[in-house]
Amino acid sequence: MVRPIVGTGTPETRWQQWPAMRDWPDLPLDPVEPPLVVAPHPDDEILGVAGLMAMLGRADLVAVTDGEASHPHSTVHTPAELAAIRRVETTDALDRLGLSGAPVHRLGHPDGGIDEKALTRALADLLTPGRWCLATWREDGHPDHEAVGRAAAAACASTGARLLEYPIWTWHWAEPDEAAVPWHRARRIALTPAAMAAKVAAIAAFPSQIAPLGPAEADAAILPPHVLARFTRPFEVVFS
Template identity: 35%
Template sequence: MRASEFLAQADRLPVGDLHALTGGGGLVVVAPHPDDESLGCGGLIAEAAARGLPMRLVVLSDGVGSHPNSRRYPPERLRCLREAETLAAVARLGLAPGHVRFLRLPDRFVPSEGPAAEAAAESIAEAARDCRAGALFVTWAHDPHCDHQAAARLALRALRARRILPGLRAYAYPVWGWALAPDIEVGPPPRGLRLDIAAHREAKQAAIAEHRSQVTDLIDDDPEGFRLEPAMLARFAGRHEIFLAIPPETEP
């Protein structure tokens, strides 16, 4: 199925509640970069917090690729900034800082093979065990960003290696997938659910705003620096978040 048709159908998936997604268990969100958790899963995290469900956030990359030429924010300072932004963001959503893990893999070079990938997959598994997760959420494998694709492979590596709780459900959340060329082939029609996050839209927008390095001119000394555009942000301001069911037979 072509991306344009797939995403249009994804926008019309049935609406389900948190129990329908997790089966009543906890949840793990895997974010390739600091900010993906707020963009794709801000409402999900807020709803889980409101219901008292245990959850963990695993942030894979150090996020320093967003402003590679900044002198005021060299890599170490930028990493610290982006981690602080993430903790402030998830606090807006109700997630405690002790439930966030930063793996600090290289931004734009998150591995999906080798020892570092094995360690990352084990960290994802450990997070799932810690909260007795019923569901895992990771970026869509068709997102046109190498780290988002690597994140999907790492999650599947953990799932297929049976490191995580039996029966764990897996879902993908699109972030950059909305920017795919419309004629790109992305596979069979979507399955999954939309979550109504109307009660948490304000908290989600506040969480996104905490990522100041990504949504404002806070870092203004890098002409090649990244900034989320208003049209992109508008995509994540709606009433629903989309979670695509990942078939258990999917290859890692």
């Protein structure tokens, strides 16, 4: 269900005070091959599972879009310029995670116009039975995130791959014990100090998103500090 991503959302302090977060089972880190990590936009994979990627030391990335619509009315950059900037930021982020040699499959779907059927076919071609596929949750609230989640679910169903869904905007619109969220499927990924430091460095590789592009309101940061606080915890969460 697409939801309006407005206001400051649920503060991280409220999530940290929720006892259930401490009780979710740990995710066994036992993939038999590099996981396939699917990002609707450059930085989603970093916010959601960069720590996991750093600890595994291997991953293949599917960059579904180049994120050219992050600032649709920017007074500083054109969409094409933003796409180029975000591709470079992704490369920098992977370097900071120790994954400079990781394969990146750039699909070039329009930001805000993902072809779900074509994406399903592309993912199915990259998946094998049992391979981990990490994608945004199918009900994360953002249309691109949800399209990617549905495509990944369909591709995993057809290939026998294992789907692991990571929430992004869920932390913004949901509340602890939100009935619409499958908390019963939540699994924790405890991050080592080294992985946590690598994740923080990788997030910093996206200045186009975490800092204003310019003084105009249309160039404001997409990921201000109160949003980033949800992604600098010493653990990550996936729905298994």
